[in-house]
Amino acid sequence: MEWFTQLFTVQSVAQSVLIIALTIALGIQLGKIKIGGISLGVTFILFVGILFGELGWHVNHEVLHFFKEFGLILFVYSIGMAVGPSFFSNFKKGGVTYNLLAASIVLLGAITTLAIHYMTKIPVPTMVGIMSGAITNTPGLGAAQQAYSDVTGAADPTIAMGYAVAYPLGVVGIILSLILIRVVFRINLEDEKKSRTVGAEEETQNLVPLSLLVTNPALNGRTIIDIVKALEGRDFVVSRHLSGQTGKIEVANGQTELHTGDKLFVIAQRDDVDAITTIIGEQIVMDRKQWVPAHAEFVSRQILVTNGRLSGKKIADLQLRKLYGVNLTRLTRSGIDLVASPDLHIQVGDKLTIVGSDPAIAQVEKMMGNKVKHLHEPNLFFIFIGIALGIILGSIPILVPGIPQPIKLGLAGGPLVISILISSFGYRFKMVTYTTHSATLLMREIGISIFLACVGIGAGNGFIDTIVNQGGWQWIGYGFIITVLPLLVVGAIARGVFKVNYLKLMGLISGSTTDPPALAYANATATNDDPAIAYATVYPLTMFLRVVVAQLMILLFI
Numbered sequence: 001m002e003w004f005t006q007l008f009t010v011q012s013v014a015q016s017v018l019i020i021a022l023t024i025a026l027g028i029q030l031g032k033i034k035i036g037g038i039s040l041g042v043t044f045i046l047f048v049g050i051l052f053g054e055l056g057w058h059v060n061h062e063v064l065h066f067f068k069e070f071g072l073i074l075f076v077y078s079i080g081m082a083v084g085p086s087f088f089s090n091f092k093k094g095g096v097t098y099n100l101l102a103a104s105i106v107l108l109g110a111i112t113t114l115a116i117h118y119m120t121k122i123p124v125p126t127m128v129g130i131m132s133g134a135i136t137n138t139p140g141l142g143a144a145q146q147a148y149s150d151v152t153g154a155a156d157p158t159i160a161m162g163y164a165v166a167y168p169l170g171v172v173g174i175i176l177s178l179i180l181i182r183v184v185f186r187i188n189l190e191d192e193k194k195s196r197t198v199g200a201e202e203e204t205q206n207l208v209p210l211s212l213l214v215t216n217p218a219l220n221g222r223t224i225i226d227i228v229k230a231l232e233g234r235d236f237v238v239s240r241h242l243s244g245q246t247g248k249i250e251v252a253n254g255q256t257e258l259h260t261g262d263k264l265f266v267i268a269q270r271d272d273v274d275a276i277t278t279i280i281g282e283q284i285v286m287d288r289k290q291w292v293p294a295h296a297e298f299v300s301r302q303i304l305v306t307n308g309r310l311s312g313k314k315i316a317d318l319q320l321r322k323l324y325g326v327n328l329t330r331l332t333r334s335g336i337d338l339v340a341s342p343d344l345h346i347q348v349g350d351k352l353t354i355v356g357s358d359p360a361i362a363q364v365e366k367m368m369g370n371k372v373k374h375l376h377e378p379n380l381f382f383i384f385i386g387i388a389l390g391i392i393l394g395s396i397p398i399l400v401p402g403i404p405q406p407i408k409l410g411l412a413g414g415p416l417v418i419s420i421l422i423s424s425f426g427y428r429f430k431m432v433t434y435t436t437h438s439a440t441l442l443m444r445e446i447g448i449s450i451f452l453a454c455v456g457i458g459a460g461n462g463f464i465d466t467i468v469n470q471g472g473w474q475w476i477g478y479g480f481i482i483t484v485l486p487l488l489v490v491g492a493i494a495r496g497v498f499k500v501n502y503l504k505l506m507g508l509i510s511g512s513t514t515d516p517p518a519l520a521y522a523n524a525t526a527t528n529d530d531p532a533i534a535y536a537t538v539y540p541l542t543m544f545l546r547v548v549v550a551q552l553m554i555l556l557f558i
Contacts, residue, residue: 008057016063023049023453041524042445045452046171046517053460068454073415074447075516076539077387078440079532080419081433088424095537098504101494102512102538106545108486109135110553116478117557124557127478128550129162134170134479136515137543140550147554164459165472166479173483174518178506178525181491185502189525192502207330207337208273209288210266214244214258215281225254227279235339236268236276239329239355240291249291251356253321265291267329269339300329301361305350306369308432316342324364326356347427349434379432386422390415413543420536448516487513507534512542 007015027045059067113131117124125148132141141163148156181187219227224238241252244261252264263284268276277283305311310318320326328340332351338344340352352368354361394414397406409417426433467473487509494500494508506522511534522531 011058011060013063016059016067019052019057019059019457020067020450020453023052023457024449027453027456028449042449042452042517042520045449046168046456049453049456049458050168050460051456053457054464055460057457058461059454059457064454064458067450068458069411071447071450071452071454072516073387073390073411074443075451076413076416076447077383077390077419078444078447079519079536080416081383081423081435082440082444082529082532084420084423084433084536097498098500098508098534098537099541101490101498101500102508102542103545104493105486105490105509105512106542106549108489109482110549112482112485113553114557116481120474120478122475122478123156123158124553125156126158126162126475128553129159130166130475130479131482131553132159132546132550133163133166134173134482135513135546136167136170136174136517137513137546137550140546143547144550144554147551148558151555151558161472162475162479165467165475166482167455167459169476169480170483170513171515171517173480174487174509174513174515175521177484177487177491178509178518178522180488181495181505182502184492185495187495187502189502193526193528195501207339208268208270210264210268210273210276211284211286211291212264212266212277212280213282213284214260214262214264216279217260219258219280220260222258223254224252224256224258227258228254230279231272231276234268234272234275235341236266236272237327237329237340238264238266239327240265242291251321251325251327253325253327267339299358299361300353300355302332303352303354303361303365303368303370304372305346305348305352306371307367308348309430310346310368311348311432312345312427312430314342315340315344315346318346318367320354320364324356324360326354326360326364329353329355345427347434348432379435382422382426382431382433383435386418387415389422390418393418408547409540409543410547413540416536417540448520452517483513501530503528503530504534507531508538511535511538514539514543514546 007018009015024045027048028042030048031041031044109131113127114124116122117127122130125144128144129141132144141159145155145159148154148159182189224241227238238252238256240249241256241258242249242263242265244259244263250256258264260281263286264280265286266276315328315331318328320328330353331338331340331344331346332353333347333349346352354364356364391411391414394409394411396414397408399406422431423433467476490512491505491509494505495502500508503522503526506526507519507530510516510518510522510531519531519535522535523529525531
């Protein structure tokens, strides 16, 4: 049995992977236990790691550091992939407010840290370490250590020690703050989800079908292209034309000639309905089925874009009307219906609504792909290219006036920014970035599990000794105050004044502390992507501010 003992005690690749795997497995199982209806989920992996570290199950430092950083990269990159397609539209809706609230949390945390320093006389470097642990920000810790070394020419071990001692309760404090806000404001999760669903439905239903009667005499002898020119800047598609003279329904195209008494079936943005109606005539009540009579030679069908060569092409470039005699009336992306305007770029994974004859639609189907199986194949090439670009971006030094050392986004911030950009705009460069939800979720959960296990194992070495014999128990209390006070104050303002939906508030608070475990808890609580979207919205700015503030506190107050 000596070989079995050595497997746990002698450092090797096998020993490292074994300990990390056991930490994750046990942590996941214990995390399912509910106390007062609350479970910590994957966050419990952190505490199992601390326990194993105290038991002497140490992992080689370089190996542990690699696994921790790689796990964090996978986690944040998968977040960017999930929220990227809707990131910029969500930022326009509430991004400025969210970032101001997140910046307020950073500032209030720094003020609280300095206040404790002046009251307790604990050195600023130690307090910055405690603050970094309290808000679970590893890049801030590294920035503080580097700044102290540059100024004094020596290292201060209490910075890292304060971080390690405050970190575990920092994770708990962030999650506890989420729970307290929920209790104080008597938030019902189902009501928040319904409120969120109603908002999403309103957004989806912003695209409306119209049946219009041509009554404008100025349109006699005019074509649909003339209407398009007259309504330039409006998003709409004329799908079908019913002749008032012959009673025949046909697929509309730009050269379809109009006369008073004709009827048109139009798909338009809700905000453009009045303008379109004014130009054409008047709205009429006409059932959708009446636009597809039994004897009609055309049908309406939805087709998936799975042909990667089409990704990034404009709808106008496809020339569907000219080549196939069909109409593309709408495009559905990430559950949102979009008007199929000529300048809209298509992506792999889009669902197109096509109107035309069966043979013509069959030809379009061959061109688009329409093979669901292709969507189940992850595009690993662009995932790893994105990670590589993210690491490069995160390593670029950013010079800030007055700070001797350049600031960097780091191994977490860089990949997150790149994944958001690639998933939002990659199609313009012919990049097939579509990845199934299950693949993204697997990548996210593996990443956060590895990260938590490594942080716990690393913090467990000497953790109890620091608390018992070196006054670390006081540091824990100070760290807890630094964690909870800013979150509760700003969280109350966000909810009470700005009426931020609780699901997004959880993501905002998690992002303001750059805390993956809190986001994991928020995701599990919300069961949708709202927390992740809010997290990604505030994360880049917050990460930058956390790094800058940590360095400034060292440079200005030691």
